[in-house]
Amino acid sequence: MTLPTHVRLIEVGPRDGLQNEAMPISVADKVHLVDALTDAGLGYIEVGSFVSPKWVPQMAGSAEVFARIQHKPGVVYGALAPNLRGFEDAVAAGVKEVAVFAAASEAFSQRNINCSISESLARFVPIIEAAQQHGISVRGYVSCVLGCPYEGNVPPQQVAAVAKELYAMDCYEVSLGDTIGTGTPNATRAMFEAVTAHVPREKLAGHFHDTYGQALVNIYASLQEGIAVFDSSIAGLGGCPYAKGASGNVATEDVLYMLQGMGIETGVDMDKLLLAGQHICNVLGRVTGSRVAKARQG
Amino acid sequence: MTLPTHVRLIEVGPRDGLQNEAMPISVADKVHLVDALTDAGLGYIEVGSFVSPKWVPQMAGSAEVFARIQHKPGVVYGALAPNLRGFEDAVAAGVKEVAVFAAASEAFSQRNINCSISESLARFVPIIEAAQQHGISVRGYVSCVLGCPYEGNVPPQQVAAVAKELYAMDCYEVSLGDTIGTGTPNATRAMFEAVTAHVPREKLAGHFHDTYGQALVNIYASLQEGIAVFDSSIAGLGGCPYAKGASGNVATEDVLYMLQGMGIETGVDMDKLLLAGQHICNVLGRVTGSRVAKARQG
Numbered sequence: 001m002t003l004p005t006h007v008r009l010i011e012v013g014p015r016d017g018l019q020n021e022a023m024p025i026s027v028a029d030k031v032h033l034v035d036a037l038t039d040a041g042l043g044y045i046e047v048g049s050f051v052s053p054k055w056v057p058q059m060a061g062s063a064e065v066f067a068r069i070q071h072k073p074g075v076v077y078g079a080l081a082p083n084l085r086g087f088e089d090a091v092a093a094g095v096k097e098v099a100v101f102a103a104a105s106e107a108f109s110q111r112n113i114n115c116s117i118s119e120s121l122a123r124f125v126p127i128i129e130a131a132q133q134h135g136i137s138v139r140g141y142v143s144c145v146l147g148c149p150y151e152g153n154v155p156p157q158q159v160a161a162v163a164k165e166l167y168a169m170d171c172y173e174v175s176l177g178d179t180i181g182t183g184t185p186n187a188t189r190a191m192f193e194a195v196t197a198h199v200p201r202e203k204l205a206g207h208f209h210d211t212y213g214q215a216l217v218n219i220y221a222s223l224q225e226g227i228a229v230f231d232s233s234i235a236g237l238g239g240c241p242y243a244k245g246a247s248g249n250v251a252t253e254d255v256l257y258m259l260q261g262m263g264i265e266t267g268v269d270m271d272k273l274l275l276a277g278q279h280i281c282n283v284l285g286r287v288t289g290s291r292v293a294k295a296r297q298g
Numbered sequence: 299m300t301l302p303t304h305v306r307l308i309e310v311g312p313r314d315g316l317q318n319e320a321m322p323i324s325v326a327d328k329v330h331l332v333d334a335l336t337d338a339g340l341g342y343i344e345v346g347s348f349v350s351p352k353w354v355p356q357m358a359g360s361a362e363v364f365a366r367i368q369h370k371p372g373v374v375y376g377a378l379a380p381n382l383r384g385f386e387d388a389v390a391a392g393v394k395e396v397a398v399f400a401a402a403s404e405a406f407s408q409r410n411i412n413c414s415i416s417e418s419l420a421r422f423v424p425i426i427e428a429a430q431q432h433g434i435s436v437r438g439y440v441s442c443v444l445g446c447p448y449e450g451n452v453p454p455q456q457v458a459a460v461a462k463e464l465y466a467m468d469c470y471e472v473s474l475g476d477t478i479g480t481g482t483p484n485a486t487r488a489m490f491e492a493v494t495a496h497v498p499r500e501k502l503a504g505h506f507h508d509t510y511g512q513a514l515v516n517i518y519a520s521l522q523e524g525i526a527v528f529d530s531s532i533a534g535l536g537g538c539p540y541a542k543g544a545s546g547n548v549a550t551e552d553v554l555y556m557l558q559g560m561g562i563e564t565g566v567d568m569d570k571l572l573l574a575g576q577h578i579c580n581v582l583g584r585v586t587g588s589r590v591a592k593a594r595q596g
Contacts (some may be wrong), residue, residue, distance in 0.1 A: 003484075181593070184559025185518050213552040213589030214559070217515040220483050254511040261482025261512070291511030295479070 004228035006265045008044065009252060010175070010205060011037050013280070014065075015046040015080060017237025017249055019058045023284045027061040027068065033283075034069045034077070036276035037234060041268040042252075044076045046099065050086035063093035078139065082113070087127045091134055098131060099139040099175075100124045102166060104159040105148035108179070112143070121165050128169050140171035141207070145191055146183030146218075156194030164198040173203055175231055178218065181211030185221035192225040205229035208250050210236060210289070215250035216258055223264075230255060235277035236289020251290035253277060302526035304563045306342065307550060308473070308503060309335050311578070312363075313344040313378060314547060315535025317356045321582045325359045325366065331581075332367045332375070334574035335532060339566045340550075342374045344397065348384035361391035376437065380411070385425045389432055396429060397437040397473075398422045400464060402457040403446035406477070410441070419463050426467050438469035439505070443489055444481030444516075454492030462496040471501055473529055476516065479509030483519035490523040503527035506548050508534060508587070513548035514556055521562075528553060533575035534587020549588035551575060 014034050018025055030048070037045050047069065048062025062079060071077060081087040081098040090098050102120050103109040109117045124140075131138045144151075145159045163174045176195065178188075188206075195204060206222040206229070208215035219230055233249030256268055274293055281288045288294060312332050316323055328346070335343050345367065346360025360377060369375065379385040379396040388396050400418045401407040407415045422438075429436045442449075443457045461472045474493065476486075486504075493502060504520040504527070506513035517528055531547030554566055572591055579586045586592060 182559075184556050186560045210589065211593045212555050213514060213549075214556060216511060217518045217556060220515045220518060251511075257510050258482050258512060258515060261480075262484045291508065295509045 003223050003262070004226065004264065006228065007223075007259055008229045009042060009255065009266050009268060010044045010046065010229060010231040011042045011234060011252060012046045012207075012231045012249060013037070013234035013237045013252065015049055015059070015078075016231070017233040017235075019049065019056055020238040020248060021058065021284055021286070023286070024058070025283060027064045029280075029283045030061070030065045031068045033234070033276065033280050034065065036272070036279060038070055038072050038075055040272035040276055041266075043074065043267060044078060046078045046080070049080035049082070050089040050093070050095075050098075051080065051082050063089065066093040066095060081127060083123060084126050084130065087130055091130075091136065095136070097137045097139065098127070099141055100127060100166075100171070101141045101143065102162055103143045103148075104154050104162050105144040105151045107150035108144045108148045111150065117162060121162075121169070124166075124169060128171075132170065137172050138170065140166035140169075140174045141177055142166065142174060143177045143179040145176040146178040146187055147180050149180050156191045159191055160194040160198050163195045163204070167199045167203060173205055173229065174199060175205040175207045175229075177207035177231075178209055178215075181209035181214060183208070183218050184214055185217050188218040188221040189225055192222060192227060196225070201226045202228070205231060207231035209248055210250045211248070216254060219250070219255060220258070234273070235281050235293060237280065237284075248289065251277075251288070251293070253290040253292040257292045301521050301560070302524065302562065304526065305521075305557055306527045307340060307553065307564050307566060308342045308344065308527060308529040309340045309532060309550060310344045310505075310529045310547060311335070311532035311535045311550065313347055313357070314529070315531040315533075317347065317354055318536040318546060319356065319582055319584070321584070322356070323581060325362045327578075327581045328359070328363045329366045331532070331574065331578050332363065334570070334577060336368055336370050336373055338570035338574055339564075341372065341565060342376060344376045344378070347378035347380070348387040348391070348393075348396075349378065349380050361387065364391040364393060379425060381421060382424050382428065385428055389428075389434065393434070395435045395437065396425070397439055398425060398464075398469070399439045399441065400460055401441045401446075402452050402460050403442040403449045405448035406442045406446045409448065415460060419460075419467070422464075422467060426469075430468065435470050436468065438464035438467075438472045439475055440464065440472060441475045441477040443474040444476040444485055445478050447478050454489045457489055458492040458496050461493045461502070465497045465501060471503055471527065472497060473503040473505045473527075475505035475529070476507055476513075479507035479512060481506070481516050482512055483515050486516040486519040487523055490520060490525060494523070499524045500526070503529060505529035507546055508548045509546070514552060517548070517553060518556070532571070533579050533591060535578065535582075546587065549575075549586070549591070551588040551590040555590045
């Protein structure tokens with residue numbers, strides 16, 4: 001298969017990244033980050049999550065962040081809406097695109113969102129109906145697509161079944177997440193082959209965590225399966241609290257470096273991206289998780 | 299192309315790794331490291347370098363290291379022999395396999411080994427003749443195959459020309475090194491396609507540095523070109539003093555993780571490998587460069 005000539009990068013740092021950082025961060029700093037990512041040319045930025053601050057304190061103030069960021073025409077500013085209450089809050093905040101979150105593993109679904117996979121899908125029905133009424137697009141996430149911290153292996157058919165349901169429920173795109181970062185290239189390809197039997201490949205995205213250093217190679221394997229949308233996180237912010245190890249999401253800078261080296265267009269400016277990453281790392285007082293950023297710092 | 303079912307890992311940590319570490323290390327610690335790598339099941343370990351300690355102080359004592367390590371039958375303990383004097387010292391130390399080192403970039407050759415590429419190849423002639431007389435195998439390195447810190451791009455044909463010469467000079471294997479770690483998958487494949495037009499692919503190895511996080515994806519791209527031998531360094535030890543950034547050689551643990559996940563046999567035991575890496579990092583007082591080791595440490 002010919003590799004895609006263009007890739008859409010979905011920047012999840014302000015949500016999936018910051019949500020899993022220990023250091024609290026102000027609304028002003030979040031706004032600065034989102035604006036810097038807009039300036040770097042990203043076309044989709046997941047800005048926050050409309051969930052009770054009791055559960056996810058890092059996501060408090062998402063409505064205020066939405067109100068204060070620059071809204072550049074053509075850029076999508078998304079948010080996670082785990083339930084109808086969160087969806088309504090997102091709409092009130094002016095959000096035009098939301099994401100819902102399912103798991104491919106029963107055990108992870110139970111422990112992470114306190115219900116079975118099918119219960120979680122049933123909960124999305126009223127959200128998606130309400131979204132249709134408001135003309136809001138819904139993106140679906142599936143976690144644990146290449147392994148579960150409780151169940152170990154997750155069969156590709158199980159991933160395909162959940163992805164198929166989300167697509168049938170009108171999610172315009174389904175992002176398949178290697179939440180614990182244990183995937184390797186053959187498993188990645190087999191998983192996408194199982195899923196693309198049920199969902200068109202242009203409706204799929206890859207979401208890889210770099211816990212074991214495998215994220216970029218899995219993205220390359222995904223490109224070879226015709227996948228052209230990838231989630232990534234500025235400076236590699238975040239991680240999964242259920243997986244051991246310091247590293248979390250694959251760093252946007254490192255994905256961009258590979259894609260630029262391959263002549264694949266993204267519309268993202270490396271220098272501005274590096275500045276955005278450097279700034280948020282300074283705010284958080286943490287070392288960047290991006291190899292490219294480390295190398296450029298010398 | 300079908301991927302190789304077996305991969306030979308060439309452990310370069312005790313030489314290419316330690317050579318570029320700032321912290322001095324004793325002969326006893328080097329011996330411990332090599333023995334631990336032997337126990338982990340590696341089939342080729344580059345143990346040291348026979349070069350003036352004035353130039354490379356970290357490689358002082360290579361003869362003593364050779365004398366004291368366990369020599370497990372079937373395992374190759376190699377050494378770098380940059381000139382005839384070094385080769386003779388290596389032979390005196392009982393070394394059965396040596397490596398010589400050329401560059402694909404004229405500027406790097408001049409600055410790194412103080413002569414042109416063709417002068418460096420000419421210097422290898424007496425070494426290789428002497429090796430043949432002693433029944434010693436010679437492995438050839440080519441550096442800067444995907445970029446040069448002085449020249450930037452290095453044309454694949456230039457790499458092919460140097461690799462072809464080394465192979466014609468009776469190097470039984472030619473290792474192609476992305477010394478500054480700037481390579482990406484398409485460039486890696488194009489480089490191997492150029493070289494395999496002149497040298498059989500089973501006589502080639504890949505040597506990738508992880509400076510920009512691209513090493514594993516380049517190894518996967520190489521596997522797709524039928525390459526089945528890779529150099530790597532325990533705990534990601536080392537680096538290239540001529541390239542900015544903290545990261546050096548790709549970590550053996552991370553390569554093994556990917557290969558195991560793909561069902562590719564190497565004969566190497568992950569748990570023993572991780573122990574070897576942990577021990578040498580303690581000795582050096584440094585953080586591991588292996589993502590797998592970091593994740594396992596929690």
